[in-house]
Amino acid sequence: MIxxxxxxxxxxxxxxxxKCDAIVLMNYDQHWLTSAPGxxxxxxxxxxxxxxxxxxxxxxxxxxxxxxxxxxWSTAPKKENEPAAEFDIQGALLHVKESETxxxxxxxxxxxxxxxxxEHNHAHQVWxxxxxxxxxxxxxxxxLGVQGTALWRLGSADTSLWPIWDAAHADDAARQxxxxxxxxxxxxxxxxxxxxxxxxxxxxxxxxxxxxxTADLFTDETYEAIPLSYNIDQFGAANKKIALSFDDGPDPxxxxxxxxxxxxxxxxxxxxxxxxxxxxxxxILKREYAEGHEIGNHTFxxxxxxxxxxxxxxxxxxxxxxxxIESTLGAKxxxxxxxxxxxxxxxxxxxxxxxxxxxxLGYLIVGQRIDPDDWSLRDGKPIPAKETVDRVxxxxxxxxxxxxxxxxxxxxxTLAALPQIIDALRAxxxxxxxxxxxxxxxxxxxxxxxxxxxxxxxxxxxxxFGIFQYFRFFIGIIFVLGxxxxxxxxxxxxxxxxxxxxxxxxxxMSNPPxxxxxxxxxxxxxxxxxxxxxxxxxxxxxxxxxxxxxDGSADKTGELLDANFSHEPRVHIIHQVNRGKAAxxxxxxxxxxxxxxxxxxDADTEIEPDAIRxxxxxxxxxxxxxxxxxxxxxxxxxxxxxxxxxxxxTSQNMEKRAFDLLNCITVVPGALGAWRKKAIEAAGGIxxxxxxxxxxxxxxxxxxxxxxxxxxxxxxxxxxxxxxxQLIRQRFRxxxxxxxxxxxxxxxxxxxxxxxxxxxxxxxxxxxxxxxPLISPIIDLxxxxxxxxxVLAQFRVTRLPQLxxxxxxxxxxxxxxxxxxxxxxxxxxxxxxxxxxxWTLLFPVLLQRFYYRQLMYVVLFRSVREAVSGRPVGWRxxxxxxPPPARKAPPKxxxxxxx
Numbered sequence: 001m002i003x004x005x006x007x008x009x010x011x012x013x014x015x016x017x018x019k020c021d022a023i024v025l026m027n028y029d030q031h032w033l034t035s036a037p038g039x040x041x042x043x044x045x046x047x048x049x050x051x052x053x054x055x056x057x058x059x060x061x062x063x064x065x066x067x068x069x070x071x072x073w074s075t076a077p078k079k080e081n082e083p084a085a086e087f088d089i090q091g092a093l094l095h096v097k098e099s100e101t102x103x104x105x106x107x108x109x110x111x112x113x114x115x116x117x118x119e120h121n122h123a124h125q126v127w128x129x130x131x132x133x134x135x136x137x138x139x140x141x142x143x144l145g146v147q148g149t150a151l152w153r154l155g156s157a158d159t160s161l162w163p164i165w166d167a168a169h170a171d172d173a174a175r176q177x178x179x180x181x182x183x184x185x186x187x188x189x190x191x192x193x194x195x196x197x198x199x200x201x202x203x204x205x206x207x208x209x210x211x212x213x214t215a216d217l218f219t220d221e222t223y224e225a226i227p228l229s230y231n232i233d234q235f236g237a238a239n240k241k242i243a244l245s246f247d248d249g250p251d252p253x254x255x256x257x258x259x260x261x262x263x264x265x266x267x268x269x270x271x272x273x274x275x276x277x278x279x280x281x282x283x284i285l286k287r288e289y290a291e292g293h294e295i296g297n298h299t300f301x302x303x304x305x306x307x308x309x310x311x312x313x314x315x316x317x318x319x320x321x322x323x324x325i326e327s328t329l330g331a332k333x334x335x336x337x338x339x340x341x342x343x344x345x346x347x348x349x350x351x352x353x354x355x356x357x358x359x360x361l362g363y364l365i366v367g368q369r370i371d372p373d374d375w376s377l378r379d380g381k382p383i384p385a386k387e388t389v390d391r392v393x394x395x396x397x398x399x400x401x402x403x404x405x406x407x408x409x410x411x412x413x414t415l416a417a418l419p420q421i422i423d424a425l426r427a428x429x430x431x432x433x434x435x436x437x438x439x440x441x442x443x444x445x446x447x448x449x450x451x452x453x454x455x456x457x458x459x460x461x462x463x464x465f466g467i468f469q470y471f472r473f474f475i476g477i478i479f480v481l482g483x484x485x486x487x488x489x490x491x492x493x494x495x496x497x498x499x500x501x502x503x504x505x506x507x508x509m510s511n512p513p514x515x516x517x518x519x520x521x522x523x524x525x526x527x528x529x530x531x532x533x534x535x536x537x538x539x540x541x542x543x544x545x546x547x548x549x550x551d552g553s554a555d556k557t558g559e560l561l562d563a564n565f566s567h568e569p570r571v572h573i574i575h576q577v578n579r580g581k582a583a584x585x586x587x588x589x590x591x592x593x594x595x596x597x598x599x600x601x602d603a604d605t606e607i608e609p610d611a612i613r614x615x616x617x618x619x620x621x622x623x624x625x626x627x628x629x630x631x632x633x634x635x636x637x638x639x640x641x642x643x644x645x646x647x648x649x650t651s652q653n654m655e656k657r658a659f660d661l662l663n664c665i666t667v668v669p670g671a672l673g674a675w676r677k678k679a680i681e682a683a684g685g686i687x688x689x690x691x692x693x694x695x696x697x698x699x700x701x702x703x704x705x706x707x708x709x710x711x712x713x714x715x716x717x718x719x720x721x722x723x724x725x726q727l728i729r730q731r732f733r734x735x736x737x738x739x740x741x742x743x744x745x746x747x748x749x750x751x752x753x754x755x756x757x758x759x760x761x762x763x764x765x766x767x768x769x770x771x772x773p774l775i776s777p778i779i780d781l782x783x784x785x786x787x788x789x790x791v792l793a794q795f796r797v798t799r800l801p802q803l804x805x806x807x808x809x810x811x812x813x814x815x816x817x818x819x820x821x822x823x824x825x826x827x828x829x830x831x832x833x834x835x836x837x838x839w840t841l842l843f844p845v846l847l848q849r850f851y852y853r854q855l856m857y858v859v860l861f862r863s864v865r866e867a868v869s870g871r872p873v874g875w876r877x878x879x880x881x882x883p884p885p886a887r888k889a890p891p892k893x894x895x896x897x898x899x
């Protein structure tokens with residue numbers, strides 16, 4: 001493709017038509033910049049050019065260039081070949097408005113034109129190509145069958161051009177769109193200086209026209225109203241005077257150092273503060289004001305001032321910051337500088353579209369024409385100080401306010417450049433003044449004192465901002481502390497579990513082995529009861545006795561027990577009305593006469609053949625009162641049960657390993673646990689004081705001085721809940737029972753007498769199973785809510801004032817990712833410690849953690865609610881209220897042997 005001028009004998013159009021895929025025919029400049037004034041592209045001239053080219057070049061290779069701009073020829077004496085001025089259509093129409101002339105439409109060329117006299121009384125002739133001429137040329141090109149059209153130039157065209165550009169065979173509706181002329185993008189700047197006052201806002205123009213339907217041509221047009229953009233009065237220019245301004249602070253690291261330099265050099269400055277930053281360091285804000293500097297409003301969270309920000313948010317952003325300034329300094333500032341996109345002198349309408357509203361609110365808009373871009377980075381580092389100094393010196397004669405930054409990043413180079421800038425400009429004869437001095441005012445006139453009513457409001461605002469800051473600080477501390485506590489606990493638990501794994505296993509079976517009885521309470525377990533008892537009977541331990549208590553099952557549990565095991569001499573079956581798990585176990589205990597060791601197994605749990613042997617070998621140590629087995633999830637066919645399998649390995653069993661080392665295991669699980677009968681009796685037996693009888697009994701035995709151990713080789717496979725509802729009911733009973741046990745044995749908390757039980761185990765329950773889970777939902781809600789608002793703000797969905805800054809979010813995300821990394825590594829350690837585990841369970845660990853976190857919130861809050869209400873909780877869930885049965889006083893505790 002090649003671009004060629006129209007009607008130029010220097011070019012062989014036929015040759016290029018054969019050699020090129022397409023020719024862009026620049027069908028304009030009939031009169032050009034250095035020619036005499038005249039039409040830029042008369043309609044007949046335009047059409048004739050096309051016809052001549054089409055004689056030698058196929059139409060399908062022609063792309064017609066259509067122009068939209070203006071040439072301004074002056075009659076003033078000029079040098080040879082001095083060109084005319086070139087304007088976009090908006091600029092040309094603005095000259096029409098300013099010179100109070102009218103646009104005429106030449107009936108011969110069908111091009112608009114006008115003339116005017118400048119301030120030197122020199123006549124000017126201006127010819128234009130606008131949307132009307134473009135329509136005529138588009139239709140002519142269309143009739144001649146060319147391949148397409150192209151616009152010269154983008155950005156200079158008539159704003160009403162686009163509705164008709166792609167309208168092939170345009171109708172009356174399309175043509176009527178030419179009557180409305182939208183304001184152009186360029187600003188109307190008047191005066192001189194770094195302060196802005198918007199004197200007029202954009203206004204649409206209006207055109208009328210005459211249309212010849214037969215020829216499909218516009219034959220006349222009239223501009224009835226000229227489209228106007230923002231009219232900005234610039235003021236504050238002063239010879240050899242410079243004001244230093246600083247944005248994005250106060251920063252606790254850089255702002256005090258910048259203030260030190262200004263104090264040393266005796267130079268005033270104006271600090272445009274971000275409200276959120278100032279609220280964190282009001283002491284720096286007070287210092288800025290106390291040392292004679294001026295304070296300006298730079299919004300509360302530094303949002304982008306473009307078409308995505310609403311008037312409501314602008315009001316919030318400005319009012320919050322203004323109220324903060326008032327409550328901190330006792331004065332209100334009328335100085336305002338918009339953030340982000342117009343941290344430079346404005347050039348286009350979209351850059352100032354939001355500024356009329358702050359002006360309506362009474363603010364004085366402060367710009368800057370000396371901008372060294374000290375905020376910019378090169379290879380991730382701030383630009384060198386020398387470069388900042390050089391840029392300021394080059395721009396010093398262009399304006400009166402220098403833009404620097406005291407916050408928002410690494411300002412070391414700005415700090416290094418500042419004294420050099422001051423010294424260099426003073427050497428060139430510049431005087432450093434305050435921003436208010438540039439407009440002939442004092443600081444008191446731009447930072448107004450408060451009235452008595454405003455002082456009262458400021459004190460109230462100060463209290464609210466203080467509360468907000470303390471609240472924000474408190475939430476941040478809790479968030480970080482929570483992550484450190486949970487992560488620290490995970491690391492400690494992992495290390496302790498690893499040490500426990502590396503310890504030599506000194507547990508050996510006594511000779512002869514102790515007598516053992518297995519207790520299995522059952523309630524509505526028809527699907528699993530047969531398999532459970534069968535797995536127990538396959539145990540490799542001889543002389544094993546089994547007592548099964550059918551606790552009022554409403555299904556076929558009792559029938560299956562009788563049908564399968566009534567003739568098995570090792571199995572004793574008891575049927576009783578439903579009284580709960582603790583009562584069922586107590587009933588079975590009452591039948592034990594000569595048993596030394598009691599093994600409890602849940603009715604939905606199958607055990608390995610060597611499980612019981614591995615448990616009871618620990619009782620060769622006379623100090624051992626109970627031993628916890630290694631319980632795993634057997635039904636891993638669903639995602640929910642696989643997640644529970646992951647939890648058993650990485651949480652419950654991992655903790656038991658660690659606490660075995662410290663002798664502070666708090667739960668010997670009912671699914672598989674072994675107990676010294678003497679220890680049970682010394683602890684008062686199996687009671688119904690809590691719904692977690694295993695936790696209650698474990699703590700009761702441990703507080704008497706017995707040792708509670710864990711055996712990883714004693715493996716049991718339990719039936720995990722397969723629905724979320726079942727899981728919530730199960731975990732509710734566990735959690736509620738744990739809280740009951742904690743309350744019941746709370747007198748051991750932090751008591752040296754009880755060793756690691758009081759110093760580690762119970763504090764672990766209180767902190768990590770009660771306090772942190774209770775406050776975590778609030779922290780999560782605020783963290784993820786603020787994170788969501790921050791993310792939405794980045795995509796311009798919302799810009800509500802945020803609790804956290806971008807830096808806060810980045811730090812929080814790093815902390816959170818660190819926490820997740822530690823959690824994953826700890827889980828990997830847990831799997832490494834297990835024997836032949838399925839590592840594929842680890843794949844959804846993060847999703848599992850998130851799901852369980854929310855689920856456990858529900859369970860814990862429900863547990864706390866039930867505890868407060870005092871409602872009794874049964875084996876399967878919440879029971880109807882009924883008077884609790886009278887309990888017999890427990891027997892007098894007996895100390896552990898050797899303790």
